[in-house]
Amino acid sequence: MIRxxxxxxxxxIDIVRVCLYGIASKLSFSYEDIEDMKxxxxxxxxxxxxxxxxxxxxxxxxxxxxxxxxxxxxxIVKNDGPPFEHxxxxxxxxxxxxxxxxxxxxxxxxxxxxxMEALMDEVTVQSNxxxxxxxxxxxxxx
Amino acid sequence: xxxxxxxxDQKETRxxxxxxxxxxxxxxxxxxxxxxxxxxxxxxxxxxxLNLRELKYxxxxxxxxxxxxLKYRDGINAPFSVTEIPPSIQxxxxxxxxxxxxxEGTEK
Numbered sequence: 382m383i384r385x386x387x388x389x390x391x392x393x394i395d396i397v398r399v400c401l402y403g404i405a406s407k408l409s410f411s412y413e414d415i416e417d418m419k420x421x422x423x424x425x426x427x428x429x430x431x432x433x434x435x436x437x438x439x440x441x442x443x444x445x446x447x448x449x450x451x452x453x454x455x456x457i458v459k460n461d462g463p464p465f466e467h468x469x470x471x472x473x474x475x476x477x478x479x480x481x482x483x484x485x486x487x488x489x490x491x492x493x494x495x496x497m498e499a500l501m502d503e504v505t506v507q508s509n510x511x512x513x514x515x516x517x518x519x520x521x522x523x
Numbered sequence: 524x525x526x527x528x529x530x531x532d533q534k535e536t537r538x539x540x541x542x543x544x545x546x547x548x549x550x551x552x553x554x555x556x557x558x559x560x561x562x563x564x565x566x567x568x569x570x571x572x573l574n575l576r577e578l579k580y581x582x583x584x585x586x587x588x589x590x591x592x593l594k595y596r597d598g599i600n601a602p603f604s605v606t607e608i609p610p611s612i613q614x615x616x617x618x619x620x621x622x623x624x625x626x627e628g629t630e631k
Binding site: 419420423431477488489 | 527547549550551553580582583584586587590591593594597598611615617618619620621623624
């Protein structure tokens with residue numbers, strides 16, 4: 382297992398992508414699969430940054446672990462901030478893909494979890510009082 | 524990784540204002556992009572064009588900004604279009620469904 386810890390700040394999300402790229406390349410994932418995983422993992426980190434402890438209270442940390450398996454890889458993104466709702470309440474009734482909605486009614490947020498689910502094979506989100514854990518799994522295509 | 528750094532180029536012509544994005548658009552560069560957009564968002568006399576030819580990466584943060592530009596420009600009845608979308612980014616636009624709105628755009 383490979384572990385990475387970053388401050389809960391947007392400036393470090395690209396480091397997670399670089400790290401993921403290196404690990405996934407060694408596991409012989411295709412270019413497209415790696416691009417998909419980069420987006421999914423960034424979405425999980427973006428959520429962690431947005432919902433983690435604010436700067437005034439001292440930045441929290443985000444733990445990312447990459448676990449290669451026989452079939453692919455499992456990536457766990459964990460933050461110690463307060464639990465967050467998986468869906469923004471405003472966008473609960475609108476689920477992507479967006480179609481047949483008036484432009485003025487389009488949701489600006491709430492696409493992150495949808496993209497993770499669309500781009501990975503398995504997505505689990507676990508929240509409790511200690512924080513939130515997003516577990517992302519992708520299998521190497523045959 | 525220098526080549527992946529986010530870049531914004533802006534060019535105004537007689538009837539359009541083109542903002543070209545390059546590199547990686549994620550949460551860390553949102554303030555930069557908002558600053559670039561601010562002076563032109565209300566320009567109803569110009570077609571606001573977002574050129575994505577050199578963009579290497581986007582996620583829901585960037586897609587959210589594009590949706591917010593689309594909504595704002597539509598609200599003030601001003602033209603907005605997104606051009607030269609790379610295939611990997613087009614795929615995310617298709618997955619989220621925003622491509623349908625971009626092709627219609629708000630071109631008058």
